[in-house]
Amino acid sequence: MSEVKYSKEHEWIKLEGEVATIGITKHATEMLGDIVFTELPEKGSNVEKDGTAGVVESTKAASDVYTPVSGEVVETNQEIVDDPSKINQDPENTAWFFKLKVKDKSEMDSLMNKEDYDKFAKESSS
Amino acid sequence: MGKRVNMEIKKTSLYKLHQDSNAKFVEFAGYKMPIQYSDGIVEEHRFTRNHSGIFDVSHMGQLFINGDDNLIEDLEKIFPLDLKNLELNHSKYSFLMNDEAGIYDDLIITKLEKGFLIILNAACKDNDYKILSKLLDNKYKMVLDEKRSLIAIQGPKSAKILNNIIDGIENLNFMSGDWFLFQDQKIYITRSGYTGEDGFEISLPNQNAEKFTKKLIEKGAKLIGLGARDTLRLEAGLCLYGHELDKDKTPVEANLKWAISKERVLKGNFIGSNIIYKQLTDGVRKIRVGIKPEGKVIAREKTKIFNQSDLHIGEITSGTFGPSINGPVAMGYVENKFSEKNTKVFLEVRGKKHPANICGLPFYKKNYVKGVNK
Numbered sequence: 001m002s003e004v005k006y007s008k009e010h011e012w013i014k015l016e017g018e019v020a021t022i023g024i025t026k027h028a029t030e031m032l033g034d035i036v037f038t039e040l041p042e043k044g045s046n047v048e049k050d051g052t053a054g055v056v057e058s059t060k061a062a063s064d065v066y067t068p069v070s071g072e073v074v075e076t077n078q079e080i081v082d083d084p085s086k087i088n089q090d091p092e093n094t095a096w097f098f099k100l101k102v103k104d105k106s107e108m109d110s111l112m113n114k115e116d117y118d119k120f121a122k123e124s125s126s
Numbered sequence: 127m128g129k130r131v132n133m134e135i136k137k138t139s140l141y142k143l144h145q146d147s148n149a150k151f152v153e154f155a156g157y158k159m160p161i162q163y164s165d166g167i168v169e170e171h172r173f174t175r176n177h178s179g180i181f182d183v184s185h186m187g188q189l190f191i192n193g194d195d196n197l198i199e200d201l202e203k204i205f206p207l208d209l210k211n212l213e214l215n216h217s218k219y220s221f222l223m224n225d226e227a228g229i230y231d232d233l234i235i236t237k238l239e240k241g242f243l244i245i246l247n248a249a250c251k252d253n254d255y256k257i258l259s260k261l262l263d264n265k266y267k268m269v270l271d272e273k274r275s276l277i278a279i280q281g282p283k284s285a286k287i288l289n290n291i292i293d294g295i296e297n298l299n300f301m302s303g304d305w306f307l308f309q310d311q312k313i314y315i316t317r318s319g320y321t322g323e324d325g326f327e328i329s330l331p332n333q334n335a336e337k338f339t340k341k342l343i344e345k346g347a348k349l350i351g352l353g354a355r356d357t358l359r360l361e362a363g364l365c366l367y368g369h370e371l372d373k374d375k376t377p378v379e380a381n382l383k384w385a386i387s388k389e390r391v392l393k394g395n396f397i398g399s400n401i402i403y404k405q406l407t408d409g410v411r412k413i414r415v416g417i418k419p420e421g422k423v424i425a426r427e428k429t430k431i432f433n434q435s436d437l438h439i440g441e442i443t444s445g446t447f448g449p450s451i452n453g454p455v456a457m458g459y460v461e462n463k464f465s466e467k468n469t470k471v472f473l474e475v476r477g478k479k480h481p482a483n484i485c486g487l488p489f490y491k492k493n494y495v496k497g498v499n500k
Contacts, residue, residue: 033162033166033167033353034166034167034168034169036168036424036449037422037423037424037447037454039423039476055476057424057447058167059167059168059171059353059354059356059357059446059447059449060161060167060353060446061426062424062426085168088166
Protein backbone atom coordinates (compact mmCIF):
# COMPACT_ATOMS: atom_id res chain seq x y z
CA MET A 1 0.00 0.00 0.00
CA SER A 2 1.25 3.44 -0.81
CA GLU A 3 0.68 6.17 1.70
CA VAL A 4 1.20 9.86 0.95
CA LYS A 5 3.22 11.75 3.54
CA TYR A 6 4.01 15.42 3.94
CA SER A 7 6.94 17.59 5.03
CA LYS A 8 7.00 20.85 6.96
CA GLU A 9 8.37 22.46 3.78
CA HIS A 10 5.08 21.62 2.05
CA GLU A 11 6.23 18.73 -0.12
CA TRP A 12 4.24 15.56 -0.56
CA ILE A 13 5.86 12.15 -1.07
CA LYS A 14 4.31 8.90 -2.23
CA LEU A 15 6.35 5.74 -1.81
CA GLU A 16 5.69 2.78 -4.12
CA GLY A 17 8.18 -0.03 -3.59
CA GLU A 18 11.65 1.50 -3.78
CA VAL A 19 10.58 4.60 -5.66
CA ALA A 20 9.11 7.76 -4.18
CA THR A 21 7.29 10.46 -6.15
CA ILE A 22 7.67 13.97 -4.78
CA GLY A 23 5.82 17.22 -5.43
CA ILE A 24 4.58 20.32 -3.64
CA THR A 25 1.20 20.55 -1.89
CA LYS A 26 -1.89 22.43 -2.97
CA HIS A 27 -1.45 24.58 0.11
CA ALA A 28 2.07 25.49 -1.09
CA THR A 29 0.77 26.51 -4.52
CA GLU A 30 -1.90 28.67 -2.91
CA MET A 31 0.74 30.49 -0.90
CA LEU A 32 3.04 30.90 -3.91
CA GLY A 33 0.47 32.15 -6.40
CA ASP A 34 0.98 31.66 -10.15
CA ILE A 35 4.04 29.50 -10.74
CA VAL A 36 5.96 30.70 -13.79
CA PHE A 37 9.28 28.85 -13.56
CA THR A 38 10.47 25.46 -12.36
CA GLU A 39 13.93 23.96 -12.00
CA LEU A 40 14.32 20.25 -11.26
CA PRO A 41 17.27 18.15 -10.09
CA GLU A 42 19.41 16.33 -12.68
CA LYS A 43 18.41 12.79 -13.45
CA GLY A 44 21.00 10.48 -11.91
CA SER A 45 22.01 12.94 -9.22
CA ASN A 46 21.87 12.13 -5.53
CA VAL A 47 19.86 14.33 -3.18
CA GLU A 48 20.03 14.43 0.61
CA LYS A 49 17.06 14.58 2.97
CA ASP A 50 16.03 18.23 3.58
CA GLY A 51 18.47 19.40 0.89
CA THR A 52 17.53 21.61 -2.06
CA ALA A 53 16.24 19.63 -5.00
CA GLY A 54 14.66 22.25 -7.20
CA VAL A 55 13.19 25.71 -7.44
CA VAL A 56 9.75 27.10 -8.11
CA GLU A 57 9.17 30.74 -8.90
CA SER A 58 6.01 32.75 -8.91
CA THR A 59 5.77 36.24 -10.37
CA LYS A 60 6.57 37.44 -6.84
CA ALA A 61 9.51 35.34 -5.62
CA ALA A 62 11.67 32.23 -5.90
CA SER A 63 11.31 29.33 -3.44
CA ASP A 64 13.48 26.28 -2.97
CA VAL A 65 11.99 22.81 -3.23
CA TYR A 66 13.45 20.39 -0.70
CA THR A 67 13.48 16.63 -0.79
CA PRO A 68 11.88 15.01 2.26
CA VAL A 69 14.06 11.88 1.88
CA SER A 70 17.47 10.99 0.44
CA GLY A 71 17.95 9.09 -2.77
CA GLU A 72 18.92 9.00 -6.44
CA VAL A 73 16.82 10.98 -8.93
CA VAL A 74 15.46 8.44 -11.42
CA GLU A 75 12.92 10.58 -13.24
CA THR A 76 11.89 14.24 -13.54
CA ASN A 77 8.67 15.76 -14.84
CA GLN A 78 9.55 17.79 -17.94
CA GLU A 79 5.89 18.80 -18.36
CA ILE A 80 6.03 21.18 -15.40
CA VAL A 81 9.25 22.73 -16.73
CA ASP A 82 7.62 23.36 -20.11
CA ASP A 83 4.40 24.64 -18.56
CA PRO A 84 4.84 25.58 -14.89
CA SER A 85 1.18 26.65 -14.59
CA LYS A 86 0.34 22.92 -14.48
CA ILE A 87 1.63 22.95 -10.91
CA ASN A 88 -1.13 25.35 -9.88
CA GLN A 89 -3.70 23.24 -11.69
CA ASP A 90 -2.93 19.78 -10.35
CA PRO A 91 -0.15 19.96 -7.74
CA GLU A 92 -0.74 16.71 -5.90
CA ASN A 93 -1.19 14.47 -8.90
CA THR A 94 0.00 14.98 -12.50
CA ALA A 95 2.29 17.91 -11.61
CA TRP A 96 4.75 15.84 -9.59
CA PHE A 97 8.37 17.09 -9.57
CA PHE A 98 10.75 14.13 -9.46
CA LYS A 99 11.04 10.46 -8.55
CA LEU A 100 13.70 9.07 -6.23
CA LYS A 101 15.13 5.66 -5.64
CA VAL A 102 14.89 5.91 -1.87
CA LYS A 103 18.05 5.30 0.13
CA ASP A 104 16.54 4.74 3.57
CA LYS A 105 12.81 4.15 3.95
CA SER A 106 12.95 4.92 7.66
CA GLU A 107 13.40 8.60 6.72
CA MET A 108 9.69 8.51 5.89
CA ASP A 109 8.81 7.94 9.56
CA SER A 110 9.36 11.51 10.69
CA LEU A 111 7.01 12.93 8.03
CA MET A 112 3.38 13.89 8.64
CA ASN A 113 0.26 12.07 7.54
CA LYS A 114 -2.51 13.97 5.76
CA GLU A 115 -4.45 14.84 8.87
CA ASP A 116 -1.41 16.22 10.69
CA TYR A 117 -0.24 18.12 7.62
CA ASP A 118 -3.63 19.77 7.04
CA LYS A 119 -3.55 20.93 10.64
CA PHE A 120 0.05 22.13 10.28
CA ALA A 121 -0.74 23.98 7.04
CA LYS A 122 -3.74 25.68 8.57
CA GLU A 123 -1.75 26.81 11.59
CA SER A 124 1.25 27.99 9.60
CA SER A 125 -0.86 30.15 7.30
CA SER A 126 -2.87 31.85 10.05
CA MET B 127 16.23 47.91 23.77
CA GLY B 128 15.62 49.56 20.46
CA LYS B 129 13.42 52.48 19.68
CA ARG B 130 9.79 51.56 19.92
CA VAL B 131 8.07 52.29 16.67
CA ASN B 132 4.36 52.61 17.04
CA MET B 133 3.18 52.58 13.48
CA GLU B 134 -0.43 51.83 12.93
CA ILE B 135 -1.00 50.19 9.60
CA LYS B 136 -3.16 52.35 7.36
CA LYS B 137 -6.02 51.27 5.14
CA THR B 138 -7.45 52.95 2.05
CA SER B 139 -11.13 53.77 1.52
CA LEU B 140 -11.42 50.71 -0.72
CA TYR B 141 -10.21 48.30 1.98
CA LYS B 142 -13.62 46.72 2.51
CA LEU B 143 -14.15 46.32 -1.23
CA HIS B 144 -10.74 44.63 -1.49
CA GLN B 145 -11.70 42.28 1.34
CA ASP B 146 -15.05 41.47 -0.26
CA SER B 147 -13.18 40.77 -3.52
CA ASN B 148 -10.98 38.14 -1.80
CA ALA B 149 -7.82 40.21 -1.91
CA LYS B 150 -4.59 38.86 -0.48
CA PHE B 151 -3.02 41.72 1.42
CA VAL B 152 0.56 42.85 1.96
CA GLU B 153 1.97 45.72 3.92
CA PHE B 154 3.35 48.32 1.56
CA ALA B 155 4.71 51.69 2.70
CA GLY B 156 2.69 51.44 5.90
CA TYR B 157 -0.56 50.53 4.14
CA LYS B 158 -2.42 47.26 3.97
CA MET B 159 -2.70 46.88 0.20
CA PRO B 160 -4.03 44.13 -2.09
CA ILE B 161 -1.23 42.23 -3.81
CA GLN B 162 -3.67 40.09 -5.79
CA TYR B 163 -7.25 38.88 -5.90
CA SER B 164 -8.59 35.39 -6.58
CA ASP B 165 -7.69 35.41 -10.30
CA GLY B 166 -3.98 35.70 -9.52
CA ILE B 167 -1.23 37.95 -10.85
CA VAL B 168 -0.87 36.43 -14.34
CA GLU B 169 -4.58 36.61 -15.13
CA GLU B 170 -4.88 40.10 -13.63
CA HIS B 171 -1.94 41.22 -15.76
CA ARG B 172 -3.52 39.83 -18.93
CA PHE B 173 -6.92 41.28 -18.10
CA THR B 174 -5.36 44.74 -17.83
CA ARG B 175 -3.57 44.36 -21.18
CA ASN B 176 -6.71 43.09 -22.93
CA HIS B 177 -9.58 44.78 -21.11
CA SER B 178 -9.48 47.16 -18.18
CA GLY B 179 -7.95 46.94 -14.71
CA ILE B 180 -8.69 49.06 -11.65
CA PHE B 181 -5.83 49.87 -9.28
CA ASP B 182 -6.26 51.36 -5.84
CA VAL B 183 -3.29 53.71 -5.55
CA SER B 184 -4.73 55.78 -2.72
CA HIS B 185 -1.58 55.16 -0.70
CA MET B 186 0.25 57.52 -3.03
CA GLY B 187 0.65 61.13 -1.99
CA GLN B 188 -1.55 63.85 -3.49
CA LEU B 189 0.18 67.09 -2.72
CA PHE B 190 -1.68 70.28 -3.60
CA ILE B 191 0.42 73.44 -3.56
CA ASN B 192 -1.30 76.77 -4.07
CA GLY B 193 0.51 79.80 -5.37
CA ASP B 194 1.00 82.23 -8.24
CA ASP B 195 3.97 83.09 -10.48
CA ASN B 196 6.26 83.17 -7.43
CA LEU B 197 5.46 79.53 -6.81
CA ILE B 198 6.33 78.67 -10.41
CA GLU B 199 9.65 80.44 -10.02
CA ASP B 200 10.37 78.69 -6.71
CA LEU B 201 9.45 75.26 -8.09
CA GLU B 202 11.76 75.81 -11.05
CA LYS B 203 14.58 76.02 -8.48
CA ILE B 204 13.61 72.48 -7.43
CA PHE B 205 12.44 70.59 -10.52
CA PRO B 206 14.30 70.32 -13.86
CA LEU B 207 11.19 71.46 -15.71
CA ASP B 208 10.04 74.39 -17.80
CA LEU B 209 7.06 75.08 -15.53
CA LYS B 210 6.53 78.61 -16.88
CA ASN B 211 5.38 77.06 -20.13
CA LEU B 212 3.44 74.18 -18.65
CA GLU B 213 -0.14 74.62 -19.80
CA LEU B 214 -3.10 74.44 -17.47
CA ASN B 215 -4.07 70.81 -16.72
CA HIS B 216 -0.94 69.42 -18.34
CA SER B 217 1.34 66.99 -16.48
CA LYS B 218 5.06 66.26 -16.47
CA TYR B 219 7.09 63.42 -15.02
CA SER B 220 9.90 64.72 -12.82
CA PHE B 221 12.14 64.18 -9.78
CA LEU B 222 12.80 65.61 -6.38
CA MET B 223 16.60 65.55 -6.10
CA ASN B 224 19.40 66.32 -3.66
CA ASP B 225 22.43 68.50 -4.46
CA GLU B 226 24.18 65.53 -6.07
CA ALA B 227 21.12 64.96 -8.31
CA GLY B 228 20.34 61.77 -6.36
CA ILE B 229 16.63 61.03 -6.52
CA TYR B 230 14.49 61.47 -3.38
CA ASP B 231 11.39 60.61 -5.35
CA ASP B 232 9.96 60.47 -8.85
CA LEU B 233 6.64 62.20 -9.35
CA ILE B 234 4.00 63.59 -11.68
CA ILE B 235 3.35 67.31 -11.46
CA THR B 236 0.21 68.84 -12.96
CA LYS B 237 -0.59 72.53 -13.43
CA LEU B 238 -3.87 73.52 -11.83
CA GLU B 239 -5.60 76.91 -11.81
CA LYS B 240 -4.49 77.72 -8.29
CA GLY B 241 -1.13 76.00 -8.33
CA PHE B 242 0.05 72.43 -8.78
CA LEU B 243 -0.89 68.86 -7.91
CA ILE B 244 2.07 66.55 -7.33
CA ILE B 245 1.59 62.77 -7.14
CA LEU B 246 4.24 61.21 -4.90
CA ASN B 247 5.28 57.68 -4.04
CA ALA B 248 3.67 56.31 -0.89
CA ALA B 249 6.95 55.43 0.81
CA CYS B 250 8.45 58.86 0.07
CA LYS B 251 5.53 61.24 0.49
CA ASP B 252 6.08 62.29 4.11
CA ASN B 253 9.76 62.95 3.52
CA ASP B 254 8.98 64.78 0.26
CA TYR B 255 6.55 67.00 2.13
CA LYS B 256 9.22 67.90 4.68
CA ILE B 257 11.82 68.61 2.00
CA LEU B 258 9.45 70.70 -0.11
CA SER B 259 8.12 72.66 2.89
CA LYS B 260 11.66 73.57 3.79
CA LEU B 261 12.70 74.42 0.23
CA LEU B 262 9.60 76.55 -0.28
CA ASP B 263 10.15 78.18 3.10
CA ASN B 264 6.49 77.60 4.10
CA LYS B 265 5.48 80.42 1.78
CA TYR B 266 2.66 78.53 0.11
CA LYS B 267 -0.35 76.53 1.22
CA MET B 268 0.66 72.86 0.93
CA VAL B 269 -1.76 70.01 1.57
CA LEU B 270 -0.77 66.36 1.44
CA ASP B 271 -4.39 65.40 1.01
CA GLU B 272 -5.41 62.27 2.94
CA LYS B 273 -9.09 62.99 2.33
CA ARG B 274 -8.85 62.03 -1.31
CA SER B 275 -8.43 58.59 -2.85
CA LEU B 276 -6.56 57.85 -6.06
CA ILE B 277 -7.83 55.21 -8.42
CA ALA B 278 -6.23 54.20 -11.70
CA ILE B 279 -8.02 52.47 -14.55
CA GLN B 280 -5.72 50.99 -17.18
CA GLY B 281 -6.08 49.00 -20.37
CA PRO B 282 -7.60 49.32 -23.84
CA LYS B 283 -11.25 49.28 -22.68
CA SER B 284 -10.70 51.87 -19.94
CA ALA B 285 -11.64 54.99 -21.90
CA LYS B 286 -14.95 53.49 -22.95
CA ILE B 287 -15.75 52.21 -19.48
CA LEU B 288 -14.85 55.46 -17.75
CA ASN B 289 -16.70 57.54 -20.35
CA ASN B 290 -19.87 55.62 -19.41
CA ILE B 291 -19.61 57.08 -15.94
CA ILE B 292 -17.90 60.42 -16.58
CA ASP B 293 -18.89 61.92 -19.90
CA GLY B 294 -16.10 63.71 -21.75
CA ILE B 295 -13.01 61.92 -20.53
CA GLU B 296 -12.39 60.45 -23.98
CA ASN B 297 -11.28 63.92 -25.09
CA LEU B 298 -8.36 64.06 -22.66
CA ASN B 299 -4.89 63.77 -24.19
CA PHE B 300 -2.16 61.67 -22.65
CA MET B 301 -0.50 63.46 -19.70
CA SER B 302 -3.27 65.99 -19.31
CA GLY B 303 -6.30 66.25 -17.04
CA ASP B 304 -9.38 68.13 -15.98
CA TRP B 305 -12.02 68.45 -13.29
CA PHE B 306 -15.24 66.47 -13.67
CA LEU B 307 -18.26 65.82 -11.48
CA PHE B 308 -19.22 62.55 -9.82
CA GLN B 309 -22.19 62.55 -7.44
CA ASP B 310 -21.88 66.34 -7.25
CA GLN B 311 -18.28 66.04 -6.09
CA LYS B 312 -15.34 67.52 -7.96
CA ILE B 313 -13.00 64.81 -9.16
CA TYR B 314 -9.76 65.35 -11.05
CA ILE B 315 -8.94 62.94 -13.87
CA THR B 316 -5.68 62.69 -15.78
CA ARG B 317 -4.93 60.46 -18.73
CA SER B 318 -1.87 58.67 -17.43
CA GLY B 319 -0.73 55.50 -15.76
CA TYR B 320 1.93 52.99 -14.94
CA THR B 321 1.21 49.93 -17.05
CA GLY B 322 2.13 50.86 -20.61
CA GLU B 323 -1.56 50.97 -21.48
CA ASP B 324 -3.95 53.79 -22.16
CA GLY B 325 -5.57 54.76 -18.90
CA PHE B 326 -6.62 57.33 -16.34
CA GLU B 327 -5.95 58.29 -12.76
CA ILE B 328 -8.87 59.64 -10.79
CA SER B 329 -8.48 61.75 -7.66
CA LEU B 330 -11.72 61.88 -5.71
CA PRO B 331 -13.03 62.34 -2.15
CA ASN B 332 -12.64 59.25 0.04
CA GLN B 333 -16.38 58.98 0.65
CA ASN B 334 -17.04 58.55 -3.09
CA ALA B 335 -14.23 56.12 -3.83
CA GLU B 336 -16.06 52.85 -3.22
CA LYS B 337 -19.19 53.89 -5.11
CA PHE B 338 -17.07 55.05 -8.04
CA THR B 339 -15.02 51.85 -8.13
CA LYS B 340 -18.15 49.70 -7.99
CA LYS B 341 -19.48 51.59 -11.02
CA LEU B 342 -16.28 50.78 -12.93
CA ILE B 343 -16.68 47.11 -11.97
CA GLU B 344 -20.33 47.18 -13.08
CA LYS B 345 -19.17 48.38 -16.50
CA GLY B 346 -16.71 45.49 -16.85
CA ALA B 347 -13.44 46.58 -15.26
CA LYS B 348 -11.78 44.38 -12.63
CA LEU B 349 -9.77 45.10 -9.51
CA ILE B 350 -6.05 44.40 -10.02
CA GLY B 351 -3.47 44.04 -7.24
CA LEU B 352 0.00 45.45 -6.73
CA GLY B 353 1.54 42.18 -7.96
CA ALA B 354 0.28 42.67 -11.51
CA ARG B 355 1.00 46.40 -11.26
CA ASP B 356 4.65 45.43 -10.86
CA THR B 357 4.76 42.98 -13.78
CA LEU B 358 2.90 45.48 -16.00
CA ARG B 359 5.21 48.40 -15.23
CA LEU B 360 8.30 46.25 -15.64
CA GLU B 361 7.20 45.08 -19.10
CA ALA B 362 6.54 48.74 -19.90
CA GLY B 363 10.12 49.59 -18.84
CA LEU B 364 8.95 51.97 -16.11
CA CYS B 365 11.00 52.64 -12.99
CA LEU B 366 9.95 51.76 -9.46
CA TYR B 367 11.29 53.96 -6.68
CA GLY B 368 13.49 52.02 -4.25
CA HIS B 369 14.58 49.71 -7.08
CA GLU B 370 15.57 51.55 -10.28
CA LEU B 371 15.63 54.89 -8.48
CA ASP B 372 17.07 56.03 -5.16
CA LYS B 373 19.27 58.68 -3.55
CA ASP B 374 22.40 57.17 -5.10
CA LYS B 375 21.13 57.35 -8.68
CA THR B 376 20.56 60.39 -10.88
CA PRO B 377 17.94 60.86 -13.61
CA VAL B 378 20.72 60.71 -16.23
CA GLU B 379 22.02 57.43 -14.85
CA ALA B 380 18.43 56.17 -14.76
CA ASN B 381 18.25 56.88 -18.51
CA LEU B 382 15.45 59.36 -17.94
CA LYS B 383 17.05 62.41 -19.51
CA TRP B 384 13.97 62.80 -21.73
CA ALA B 385 12.20 64.05 -18.59
CA ILE B 386 14.70 66.87 -18.07
CA SER B 387 14.15 70.20 -19.83
CA LYS B 388 17.16 70.95 -22.07
CA GLU B 389 16.67 74.70 -21.71
CA ARG B 390 16.63 74.38 -17.93
CA VAL B 391 19.88 72.40 -17.93
CA LEU B 392 21.59 75.10 -20.00
CA LYS B 393 20.41 77.82 -17.63
CA GLY B 394 21.05 75.72 -14.51
CA ASN B 395 19.80 77.04 -11.19
CA PHE B 396 17.85 74.03 -9.95
CA ILE B 397 18.91 71.58 -7.25
CA GLY B 398 21.40 69.13 -8.74
CA SER B 399 21.73 71.08 -12.01
CA ASN B 400 25.54 71.10 -11.93
CA ILE B 401 25.72 67.33 -11.73
CA ILE B 402 23.02 66.88 -14.37
CA TYR B 403 24.86 69.23 -16.73
CA LYS B 404 28.15 67.45 -16.11
CA GLN B 405 26.64 64.00 -16.67
CA LEU B 406 24.83 65.07 -19.84
CA THR B 407 28.07 66.55 -21.17
CA ASP B 408 30.66 64.00 -20.02
CA GLY B 409 28.50 60.88 -19.78
CA VAL B 410 27.86 58.60 -16.82
CA ARG B 411 29.68 55.57 -15.44
CA LYS B 412 26.62 53.42 -14.88
CA ILE B 413 23.30 53.46 -16.67
CA ARG B 414 19.89 51.77 -16.46
CA VAL B 415 19.21 49.22 -19.19
CA GLY B 416 16.69 46.56 -20.10
CA ILE B 417 17.92 42.98 -19.78
CA LYS B 418 16.36 40.00 -21.53
CA PRO B 419 17.48 36.59 -20.26
CA GLU B 420 17.92 34.05 -23.07
CA GLY B 421 16.40 31.16 -21.14
CA LYS B 422 13.59 30.85 -18.69
CA VAL B 423 15.49 31.60 -15.48
CA ILE B 424 14.22 34.69 -13.68
CA ALA B 425 16.93 37.04 -12.43
CA ARG B 426 15.64 38.95 -9.42
CA GLU B 427 16.72 42.21 -7.80
CA LYS B 428 20.40 42.22 -6.68
CA THR B 429 21.39 39.54 -9.23
CA LYS B 430 24.97 40.21 -10.35
CA ILE B 431 25.63 40.96 -14.01
CA PHE B 432 28.89 39.85 -15.70
CA ASN B 433 30.31 40.57 -19.15
CA GLN B 434 31.77 37.97 -21.51
CA SER B 435 35.17 38.24 -19.80
CA ASP B 436 33.53 37.40 -16.47
CA LEU B 437 33.94 40.94 -15.21
CA HIS B 438 31.29 42.10 -12.73
CA ILE B 439 29.64 45.01 -14.54
CA GLY B 440 26.39 45.65 -12.71
CA GLU B 441 23.30 44.49 -10.92
CA ILE B 442 19.63 43.80 -11.58
CA THR B 443 17.21 46.23 -9.91
CA SER B 444 13.93 44.50 -10.88
CA GLY B 445 13.33 41.13 -12.46
CA THR B 446 10.28 38.98 -12.89
CA PHE B 447 8.29 36.85 -15.30
CA GLY B 448 6.50 39.00 -17.86
CA PRO B 449 3.13 37.41 -18.62
CA SER B 450 2.68 39.30 -21.93
CA ILE B 451 6.24 38.48 -22.99
CA ASN B 452 5.80 34.93 -21.70
CA GLY B 453 9.30 34.91 -20.31
CA PRO B 454 11.66 36.60 -17.88
CA VAL B 455 12.33 40.34 -18.07
CA ALA B 456 14.61 42.57 -16.03
CA MET B 457 16.06 46.01 -15.62
CA GLY B 458 19.33 46.92 -14.01
CA TYR B 459 22.39 49.13 -13.98
CA VAL B 460 25.55 48.28 -15.91
CA GLU B 461 28.77 50.14 -16.58
CA ASN B 462 28.11 52.53 -19.43
CA LYS B 463 30.62 50.91 -21.82
CA PHE B 464 28.66 47.65 -21.66
CA SER B 465 25.24 49.26 -22.11
CA GLU B 466 24.94 48.96 -25.89
CA LYS B 467 21.87 47.09 -27.11
CA ASN B 468 22.51 43.41 -27.84
CA THR B 469 25.57 43.25 -25.58
CA LYS B 470 25.77 39.73 -24.27
CA VAL B 471 25.90 39.48 -20.50
CA PHE B 472 25.62 36.76 -17.86
CA LEU B 473 23.36 36.76 -14.83
CA GLU B 474 24.41 34.85 -11.74
CA VAL B 475 21.38 33.01 -10.38
CA ARG B 476 21.81 30.36 -7.67
CA GLY B 477 25.50 30.09 -8.41
CA LYS B 478 25.14 29.54 -12.14
CA LYS B 479 25.73 32.10 -14.89
CA HIS B 480 22.87 32.42 -17.37
CA PRO B 481 23.18 34.24 -20.72
CA ALA B 482 21.15 37.40 -21.34
CA ASN B 483 21.22 40.42 -23.62
CA ILE B 484 21.06 44.15 -23.00
CA CYS B 485 17.94 45.32 -24.77
CA GLY B 486 15.87 48.39 -25.48
CA LEU B 487 12.88 49.31 -23.37
CA PRO B 488 9.98 48.79 -23.15
CA PHE B 489 9.67 45.03 -23.41
CA TYR B 490 6.02 45.47 -24.18
CA LYS B 491 5.05 48.09 -26.76
CA LYS B 492 2.97 50.90 -25.36
CA ASN B 493 -0.58 51.60 -26.42
CA TYR B 494 -0.83 55.22 -25.32
CA VAL B 495 -3.28 57.49 -27.11
CA LYS B 496 -2.11 60.38 -29.24
CA GLY B 497 -1.04 63.73 -27.92
CA VAL B 498 1.98 62.55 -26.02
CA ASN B 499 4.98 64.71 -26.84
CA LYS B 500 3.51 68.09 -27.36
